[in-house]
Amino acid sequence: MALPTCASNRHGQIGEKMAKKNDTELWRPRQGERIAYERWQEVSLRRLEDDTRIQLAPKPRRLQHSLSVARTAEHLAVLYDVDPYLARAAGLLHDWDKVVSNEELILRAKHFGIDLGVPLEQVVPLLHGMVAARELPDRYPHLPVEVWHAIACHTSAAQDMGPLDMVLFVADGIEPLRRATEGISATRALVGHASLEDVYWNAFVGGIIYVLEGGRYLLPRTIEVYNSQARSRAQRART
Ligand SMILES: [Fe+2]
Ligand SMILES: [Fe+2]
Numbered sequence: 534m535a536l537p538t539c540a541s542n543r544h545g546q547i548g549e550k551m552a553k554k555n556d557t558e559l560w561r562p563r564q565g566e567r568i569a570y571e572r573w574q575e576v577s578l579r580r581l582e583d584d585t586r587i588q589l590a591p592k593p594r595r596l597q598h599s600l601s602v603a604r605t606a607e608h609l610a611v612l613y614d615v616d617p618y619l620a621r622a623a624g625l626l627h628d629w630d631k632v633v634s635n636e637e638l639i640l641r642a643k644h645f646g647i648d649l650g651v652p653l654e655q656v657v658p659l660l661h662g663m664v665a666a667r668e669l670p671d672r673y674p675h676l677p678v679e680v681w682h683a684i685a686c687h688t689s690a691a692q693d694m695g696p697l698d699m700v701l702f703v704a705d706g707i708e709p710l711r712r713a714t715e716g717i718s719a720t721r722a723l724v725g726h727a728s729l730e731d732v733y734w735n736a737f738v739g740g741i742i743y744v745l746e747g748g749r750y751l752l753p754r755t756i757e758v759y760n761s762q763a764r765s766r767a768q769r770a771r772t
Contacts (some may be wrong), residue, residue: 560608577622588629599625602624603704613696620700623687627687629661630668639654649752658688687701690758691758707720707724741759
């Protein structure tokens with residue numbers, strides 16, 4: 534499949550380089566990649582990164598993961614014509630509440646009225662994004678609602694996944710520090726060769742398989758999301 538938007542994206546340098554390069558590692562941000570951000574965006578991203586470094590300091594590996602997701606999300610955004618500033622911001626902040634204890638996460642989720650249709654104690658690993666998406670807008674009012682939506686659904690996906698949501702979801706799953714599994718390698722191999730929707734779908738289904746194979750709890754809502762998106766994909770394929 535041809536690169537959908539690579540050579541024609543709004544954000545310049547990286548996309549053109551990739552379209553020419555035509556290699557098999559399009560998923561990986563390269564050393565020295567730089568986006569020509571506006572000054573206010575640079576200032577904003579620097580602040581978000583500094584804050585993330587402080588917030589996640591107790592968990593150095595989580596911090597490195599977040600920085601890597603931010604770079605990967607930015608890279609995917611350029612490749613797929615999504616706003617790289619928003620992608621990088623979402624990547625930096627997506628695991629903000631990973632330093633919060635399970636008990637505290639449940640308390641905060643209840644406080645925000647988060648209802649996943651099952652006892653929250655059963656789905657604690659899914660809560661950090663949803664809680665952060667409700668806490669952080671007060672701290673960063675300059676960031677738009679798309680960023681918070683992407684962060685809210687980066688663990689569970691949602692029926693209404695937009696391009697930024699997909700970019701963050703995929704970046705979280707394939708960032709270079711993540712050890713390759715069969716599923717992750719399959720998703721990485723699609724980047725730049727398939728549409729963002731197809732890359733996301735591969736990552737989403739791979740995530741479900743991972744949950745099932747590990748005997749982990751699968752949120753019932755995830756089955757609904759799967760069925761809804763599978764139906765939409767089938768309809769699109771017919772038209
Ligand atoms: Fe997360
Ligand atoms: Fe993450």
